[in-house]
Amino acid sequence: xxxxxxxxxxxxxxxxxxxxxxxxxxxxxxxxxxxxxxxxxxxxxxxxxxxxxxxxxxxxxxxxxxxxxxxxxxxxxxxxxxxxxxxxxxxxxxxxxxxxxxxxxxxxxxxxxxxxxxxxxxxxxxxxxxxxxxxxxxxxxxxxxxxxxxxxxxxxxxxxxxxxxxxxxxxxxxxxxxxxxxxxxxxxxxxxxxxxxxxxxxxxxxxxxxxxxxxxxxxxxxxxxxxxxxxxxxxxxxxxxxxxxxxxxxxxxxxxxxxxxxxxxxxxxxxxxxxxxxxxxxxxxxxxxxxxxxxxxxxxxxxxxxxxxxxxxxxxxxxxxxxxxxxxxxxxxxxxxxxxxxxxxxxxxxxxxxxxxxxxxxxxxxxxxxxxxxxxxxxxxxxxxxxxxxxxxxxxxxxxxxxxxxxxxxxxxxxxxxxxxxxxxxxxxxxxxxxxxxxxxxxxxxxxxxxxxxxxxxxxxxxxxxxxxxxxxxxxxxxxxxxxxxxxxxxxxxxxxx
Numbered sequence: 001x002x003x004x005x006x007x008x009x010x011x012x013x014x015x016x017x018x019x020x021x022x023x024x025x026x027x028x029x030x031x032x033x034x035x036x037x038x039x040x041x042x043x044x045x046x047x048x049x050x051x052x053x054x055x056x057x058x059x060x061x062x063x064x065x066x067x068x069x070x071x072x073x074x075x076x077x078x079x080x081x082x083x084x085x086x087x088x089x090x091x092x093x094x095x096x097x098x099x100x101x102x103x104x105x106x107x108x109x110x111x112x113x114x115x116x117x118x119x120x121x122x123x124x125x126x127x128x129x130x131x132x133x134x135x136x137x138x139x140x141x142x143x144x145x146x147x148x149x150x151x152x153x154x155x156x157x158x159x160x161x162x163x164x165x166x167x168x169x170x171x172x173x174x175x176x177x178x179x180x181x182x183x184x185x186x187x188x189x190x191x192x193x194x195x196x197x198x199x200x201x202x203x204x205x206x207x208x209x210x211x212x213x214x215x216x217x218x219x220x221x222x223x224x225x226x227x228x229x230x231x232x233x234x235x236x237x238x239x240x241x242x243x244x245x246x247x248x249x250x251x252x253x254x255x256x257x258x259x260x261x262x263x264x265x266x267x268x269x270x271x272x273x274x275x276x277x278x279x280x281x282x283x284x285x286x287x288x289x290x291x292x293x294x295x296x297x298x299x300x301x302x303x304x305x306x307x308x309x310x311x312x313x314x315x316x317x318x319x320x321x322x323x324x325x326x327x328x329x330x331x332x333x334x335x336x337x338x339x340x341x342x343x344x345x346x347x348x349x350x351x352x353x354x355x356x357x358x359x360x361x362x363x364x365x366x367x368x369x370x371x372x373x374x375x376x377x378x379x380x381x382x383x384x385x386x387x388x389x390x391x392x393x394x395x396x397x398x399x400x401x402x403x404x405x406x407x408x409x410x411x412x413x414x415x416x417x418x419x420x421x422x423x424x425x426x427x428x429x430x431x432x433x434x435x436x437x438x439x440x441x442x443x444x445x446x447x448x449x450x451x452x453x454x455x456x457x458x459x460x461x462x463x464x465x466x467x468x469x470x471x472x473x474x475x476x477x478x479x480x481x482x483x484x485x486x487x488x489x490x491x492x493x494x495x496x497x498x
Contacts, residue, residue, distance in 0.1 A: 008324070033226070089396040090125040092387070094140065095154035095379070096133045097254055100271050109412040113403055121403075124396050137162065137460075149384040151397050154204055157380050158264075161457045167200040168383040177398045178202070180405050184421040188450050195455075200382065202405065203421075205414035207377030208450060209268070209343050211366065212350075216359035217252065217338040226363040230273055233366045234308055237315035240338045256328030256340040257309055257316035259471050265324045267453075267463040268375045269341045272470065273302040275451050276368025281456050281462065282492065290456060290496055293418040295489040298370070301472050303368040303481045310475040321472055344443045345416050357395060362439035364446060378417065381405070418443055458495050466491045 085250040092146060096104070110128055112199050117124055131139050144147045144166040155163070170290065175181060193201040195296065211233075213226050220237065221243040227233035237254020244252035258265040274280065279298025283291045293299075309316050317323060323479035329346055333355055340346075347362050365374055383402060388394050403409060411429035412419045419425040425444075434440045453459055466488050474484035 028046070054390040073150060086123045086395060087392050088123050089125060090321065091151040091393060091396045091400060092127045092129060093152045093154075093400065094129045094131055094136075096131055096136050096152040100196045105412050105415040109409055112412070113409055117400070117403065121399055124399055126400060144384070144386065144401075147386045149387050151387045151393060152381065152383055152400060154379050154381050157201075157203070157376075157378050158453060158460060158463075160192075160201065160382075161455050161459060163382070164195050164200060166384055166386060167195075168385040168388060170202065172197045174398055175199075177395075178401045178405060180421060186422070186447060186448070187380070187453065188376060189420075192376075192452055192455075202378035202401070204379045204381050204405065204410065205417045205420045206447065207343065207379075207417040208374050208443050208446045209341055209365075210439070210446055211363050212332065212340045212342045212347060213361040213363065214332055214335070214338040214359060215361045216356075217335060218361075221338075226361060227339075227366050230276055230305055230366045230368050232314065234305060234315070235310060237339060238313040241313065241315040248475070252336050253317050253331075254313075254315040254338050255309055256323065256325065256331060256337045257306065257320040258323055258325060258328070258341075259306075259310070259320045259468060259475060260322055260324055261468040261472065262464045263324060263468070264464065266468045266471070268305070268377065269325070270302070270367050270467060271375050271451075271453070272341075272373045273368065274299055275373035276366070276371055277301040278307075278370035281467070282456065282459075284454055284456060292492050292496070294491055294492060295485050298483055300481055303471065303485060306471055307474050307481060311477060320475075328422055339466060343417065344437070344439050347439050348437065360439075364440050364442060365449070373451050374446045374449045376447075376452055418447075456496075458492075458498075461495060462492055466495070 114126055114128065117126060136155065139385065140149065140153060140155065140159075141162055144163060145161070149166060160167075180202060189203040189206055192204065193199055201494055211226060217240055218224070221240040223236050227236050233255065240254040241252070245248075258269050260266050271281075275298075277298040279296050279300075279302055281294045281299070283293050285291070310320055317327075317337065319327070325340065325342055325346070328337060328340035329342065329350060332340050333350055333353060344362070347360060351357060353361060365372055367373075381404065383394075383397055383401075404413070405421060407421065407423040407427045408429065410424040412429045414420045414424055415433060416427070419430055424430060432443075453463070469491075470484045470488040472481040473487065474481045479487065
């Protein structure tokens with residue numbers, strides 16, 4: 001029998017992170033903290049069975065504050081080994097990691113993960129399948145209906161209601177093998193994967209946005225702070241628009257209002273306003289009963305805010321019906337728009353293109369008369385019961401998930417959006433990110449204001465088609481706000497019948 005082969009994964013990850021750091025803004029010297037070490041003894045008998053020794057994951061204990069400078073402490077427990085014999089096994093993994101936007105860290109992490117598995121788990125082969133972002137849910141649904149889904153997939157949580165019948169329940173024994181627990185997540189990250197009390201997924205990254213504001217434009221118009229409320233954002237947007245239009249700069253506006261039909265930017269920027277005013281679109285009881293609640297004063301007030309900005313004050317670009325947040329970034333960099341709801345990664349991108357740091361502001365969402373609220377985006381890891389048929393496939397999928405959700409690799413995967421697990425946040429990768437980029441603190445602070453979307457199979461259709469049409473009808477004046485909201489109520493009820 002050969003001597004145990006030890007792979008220094010810390011050096012491996014450190015080297016990989018060097019490539020990440022070269023690309024990142026103000027590159028920092030990332031250092032991986034105690035990755036879960038895997039030792040391996042390999043024999044090659046005639047039955048091609050590979051024997052591996054897999055220790056438990058090292059424990060890292062850290063205290064992180066979202067309002068003060070983060071401090072990191074580290075405690076490593078001794079590892080203990082168990083020996084299991086596996087046959088060579090291939091699993092298929094689906095996600096969007098090349099063409100979905102902000103995904104360079106994902107591609108790097110997956111390439112790194114595959115290389116690590118080749119060294120540490122040679123019995124396990126992973127076939128990576130990159131699916132286009134816009135086509136991912138349709139392709140995955142088609143595969144599930146054909147009973148040929150991947151073994152494992154990482155998908156946006158908003159799509160999950162369509163796939164609940166196909167997900168494999170994650171048991172306590174599976175969690176133990178993966179090396180994660182409920183305590184590794186914020187409550188909202190754990191709860192979005194609970195369906196009728198069953199755990200059907202594990203969060204890999206959370207996506208919460210903030211308000212990006214142009215200090216240069218705001219300051220010149222006499223504004224020296226971010227808006228505290230949504231009404232104040234409308235006030236500030238009008239003040240900035242009027243100021244520059246009076247100077248003859250008629251292409252400068254206050255707010256990047258997203259009203260595009262069939263585009264996710266619209267709903268992700270409208271719902272925080274709805275919730276801030278105390279409204280909701282639909283509510284689902286514990287028993288699964290759906291109540292349509294859109295025709296309420298809170299929603300009417302939120303729509304009226306949009307009508308004010310677009311129709312009355314004209315304090316957003318007239319192209320709002322076609323604009324997305326990416327257009328907002330372009331307007332911002334060209335000094336044409338003062339306020340854009342965006343991801344922290346957009347701040348990185350804009351600064352990396354030469355925008356002055358002194359003119360960049362990034363703060364919490366404004367609040368409404370009822371609350372401050374934010375949408376939660378993000379991605380979950382799922383196992384598919386129609387594909388995982390053998391003990392070997394299950395074990396392979398769990399080992400893959402163990403590596404995928406290990407603190408250091410998850411930290412790399414999640415850097416473009418937000419950390420998946422608390423332990424990923426505790427790594428020096430994320431701690432250095434926070435120290436280097438203060439706007440990341442805003443994202444972490446906004447997590448406590450997150451409200452999940454309704455978890456219903458029809459929600460995506462309602463969010464992408466009904467809500468934008470309602471907003472466009474009211475903002476264009478084709479309908480009054482009350483008429484538009486009533487129309488949306490009728491449309492939602494009709495769709496729920498189907």
